[in-house]
Amino acid sequence: MKTEAVRVERLTRTYGGGDQAVTALDDIDITFSRGTFTAVMGPSGSGKSTLLQTAAGLDRPTSGRVWIGDTELSRLSESKLTKLRRDRIGFIFQAFNLIGALTVEENIVLPLRLAGVRPDRDWLTQVVHRVGLGARLKHRPSELSGGQQQRVAIARALAARPDVIFCDEPTGALDTQTAAEVLRLLRSVVDAHGQTVVMVTHDPVAASYADRVVLLADGRIRDDMHQPGAARIAELLAHLGPRVTQEV
Numbered sequence: 001m002k003t004e005a006v007r008v009e010r011l012t013r014t015y016g017g018g019d020q021a022v023t024a025l026d027d028i029d030i031t032f033s034r035g036t037f038t039a040v041m042g043p044s045g046s047g048k049s050t051l052l053q054t055a056a057g058l059d060r061p062t063s064g065r066v067w068i069g070d071t072e073l074s075r076l077s078e079s080k081l082t083k084l085r086r087d088r089i090g091f092i093f094q095a096f097n098l099i100g101a102l103t104v105e106e107n108i109v110l111p112l113r114l115a116g117v118r119p120d121r122d123w124l125t126q127v128v129h130r131v132g133l134g135a136r137l138k139h140r141p142s143e144l145s146g147g148q149q150q151r152v153a154i155a156r157a158l159a160a161r162p163d164v165i166f167c168d169e170p171t172g173a174l175d176t177q178t179a180a181e182v183l184r185l186l187r188s189v190v191d192a193h194g195q196t197v198v199m200v201t202h203d204p205v206a207a208s209y210a211d212r213v214v215l216l217a218d219g220r221i222r223d224d225m226h227q228p229g230a231a232r233i234a235e236l237l238a239h240l241g242p243r244v245t246q247e248v
């Protein structure tokens with residue numbers, strides 16, 4: 001099996017045109033290996049979400065290529081891309097995006113049901129156990145704490161047993177202690193199941209749970225570090241400040 005879970009090559013994403021054009025990503029090359037946890041950081045507007053969206057096939061690059069495993073995304077039709085996202089990629093966002101009228105269990109299997117895929121019961125049992133929600137399966141999201149709701153969203157992202165999980169500020173709406181629980185859970189998903197996690201975060205402490213920290217600035221990779229630690233990350237971020245340059 002290929003050791004690369006995700007690879008992007010010469011990735012550029014430009015929004016708008018003429019005087020208003022913004023180069024959100026500027027000729028980026030990066031690889032995320034299988035079984036690793038990477039934090040993507042950088043000032044506001046540096047291109048973090050754009051990198052996540054294009055690498056996950058939610059947005060098409062202006063130029064450059066993206067691979068999920070052996071599959072190159074630009075060659076795929078919209079329907080094949082949708083299937084790849086459903087089968088091989090999980091998403092976790094700051095907003096939990098749970099359906100209030102459904103139980104925890106129904107929320108977890110909803111994407112599979114919508115896709116007409118039969119859930120793998122053994123795997124789901126493992127996932128529910130891992131996120132610690134066994135006693136809450138029949139509850140509604142409104143009866144859960146924020147951290148528990150995010151754990152439901154994590155279980156939902158894991159349900160299809162994806163190769164890669166992309167997270168955009170997964171702890172942004174959580175208090176420090178609850179955030180730590182969610183980060184330990186993401187860490188365990190990588191360590192116990194060999195899945196690949198790519199997480200955008202502003203929080204140096206959250207990033208310290210990752211194996212690797214990639215720092216973006218002005219749509220480019222400014223730094224790429226192995227477990228730099230929260231203090232070093234905070235120091236590097238303090239030197240970058242918000243995005244100031246724009247394409248004209």
Ligand SMILES: Nc1ncnc2c1ncn2[C@@H]1O[C@H](COP(=O)(O)OP(=O)(O)OP(=O)(O)O)[C@@H](O)[C@H]1O
Pocket residue numbers: 015016022023024042043044045046047048049050051243
């Ligand atoms: N749909 C869009 N249309 C126009 N410009 C956009 C669009 N999406 C993003 N941008 C611009 O692209 C640049 C990168 O945005 P992106 O959201 O990727 O940054 P980010 O690092 O995730 O920022 P933040 O930390 O504030 O979420 C910014 O200048 C942003 O204004």
